Amino acid sequence: MFEIKINYHLEELHDLVRQYPMVVIEEGEKVMDIIVRRLESEVVMRTPRGVGGVAGLAGSIHGAVVSQGFPIHGVVGTPLEYAIVVEEGRRPNRAMPPVGPIALWAQRKLGVNVEDARSVGFVIARSIGKKGFKGAHMFRKAWEQLERWAQTELQSIVDRVSERLSD
Template sequence: MELKVTVTQKGKIFEGVSQEIVRDNLAQAMYEATQFLEREVKKRTPQGVGGAKGGLMSTIQGEVIGKGTTAIKGIVAHQSEYGDVVEKGRTAGKAWPPEGSLIRWIEVKMGLSGDESKRIEFLVRRKIGKKGFPGAHMFERALNENWGRLQGIFDRCGFEIARELSE
């Protein structure tokens, strides 16, 4: 019995474009995942006195860095001075919130004037320092609750890379 095997070099993997295909597909998947996660974090973000347009939610943004490399990263983060406190909460018995930081919130939530809100702010700050408050965990929950969807985006990316390389 005689066995003959013929090997041909066919497909994009042999045409020198495989790295480009991998990079382009990874970038596309990373943009999709980052935009999806940004939307999910915003859904879970509490709206304070600034609402969606001027509060914490408006500072949450996604960004893709390292495009064109294999070290591509997607980052979803906030740019707010109080975002970490909203995410993680404040432990009871720890430091009080900074003076003046709650005046606008008190004015809007309690309907008080500037002078009244300044007097009340001390009491609110003291209570927060004493009792603390739970975090919203919007970033943590968005990631944990959508891990399967994010994994699916990159699984689909892997299949697309394999398909394009075999053409």
């Protein structure tokens, strides 16, 4: 599994947590959900589309807020093993990747017939092993774009709690 975890420690919340723990948790979860949904959307937009299109890697990326009180965690990730290779790329002069998935990709994406797919997959896999490829960095780039905004959103928890308590 490949994922980004969002963890922030907000000193300003300590007193509020002691006095109003449920209100802080509820508002914290709401804010974290806003952040996670936007990050998930940004990562999906940056994810290369392969054979599966939206149903492939992009469709497997999901975010969640994980909370049992404190701390509140935001997670965006995918269970697909190859996501790390798409994210980080592959260095040259390494062992060939598995031919089977590449042969299937060649059939679906390149229109190669079943009889030739294994041979074409082998040639592509050998080339990837020799040359490598650059990563898409969809998770990293999305987080770099949103981190400052996310920090501002997290800082708003104090104001949200105060506003709610004044009602």
